[in-house]
Amino acid sequence: MLAVEGLAAGYGQSQVLFGVDFAVGRGQVVTLLGRNGMGKTTTVRAVMGLLRPWAGRVSFEGMTLSGLPPHKVARQGIGLVPEGRQVFPTLTVEENLVATAANRAGAAGRAPRWDLEAVYALFPRLRERRRSPGARLSGGEQQMVAIGRALMTNPKLLILDEATEGLAPMIRAEIWAVLARLKAEGQSILLIDKNLAAVMRLADCHVVIEKGRVVWTGTSEELARAPEVRDTYLHI
Numbered sequence: 001m002l003a004v005e006g007l008a009a010g011y012g013q014s015q016v017l018f019g020v021d022f023a024v025g026r027g028q029v030v031t032l033l034g035r036n037g038m039g040k041t042t043t044v045r046a047v048m049g050l051l052r053p054w055a056g057r058v059s060f061e062g063m064t065l066s067g068l069p070p071h072k073v074a075r076q077g078i079g080l081v082p083e084g085r086q087v088f089p090t091l092t093v094e095e096n097l098v099a100t101a102a103n104r105a106g107a108a109g110r111a112p113r114w115d116l117e118a119v120y121a122l123f124p125r126l127r128e129r130r131r132s133p134g135a136r137l138s139g140g141e142q143q144m145v146a147i148g149r150a151l152m153t154n155p156k157l158l159i160l161d162e163a164t165e166g167l168a169p170m171i172r173a174e175i176w177a178v179l180a181r182l183k184a185e186g187q188s189i190l191l192i193d194k195n196l197a198a199v200m201r202l203a204d205c206h207v208v209i210e211k212g213r214v215v216w217t218g219t220s221e222e223l224a225r226a227p228e229v230r231d232t233y234l235h236i
Helices: 040-047 070-075 093-099 116-122 124-128 139-151 169-184 196-202 220-224 227-234
Strands: 002-011 014-024 029-033 055-060 078-081 157-161 188-192 205-210 213-218
Touching (some): 002 040, 014 040, 014 055, 014 188, 014 213, 029 040, 029 196, 040 157, 040 188, 070 078, 078 139, 093 116, 093 139, 116 124, 116 139, 124 139, 139 157, 139 169, 169 196, 196 220, 205 227, 213 227
Parallel strands (some): 029 188, 078 157
Antiparallel strands (some): 205 213
């Protein structure tokens, strides 16, 4: 579904990514792992068209995305839950959810999976807070809005950058339960998160990035048998 090949990118004259390669298959959950500052968010920004790659190729369902502006990347069916949530502070929960909604039909012309009622069923707290502006929401509620907003685009691929960072334990558990449900329903996901135990339970494949290079790729079972990878690159 998503193929990243030889991706190089940076800011100004500072190169951050040096030939990153990985793929996300249909229905797969794939993680980007690594310490802070190793290039994970830069990779996501390059995939989404928020940062123009210096070299390499990003393709989605066979279509080249490299060089496309972000809105055209999103129209291909990629939904982003960005680092820091980036909820519109003056819009209500409901206005945030519908701001970027897309009525993409599902397979065989079926009605789109995600609308307001579906998001409210997934996150009942948002129904209670639907008239509240984004600025008055807790961090956990803002993350629910960010996920719901991305789902309202009815994405083929959902990308989450730091899905549970800074959230209370109960909210983190709720987010992980939601992601497990999405996976069970066949949603393709590319995920960045520091909770190694949680991502190892959820993901099909892990891509470890160190200083802008992929240094290890494997399944959760393989990562569990590779303490040297965890100790060297993930500080576990």
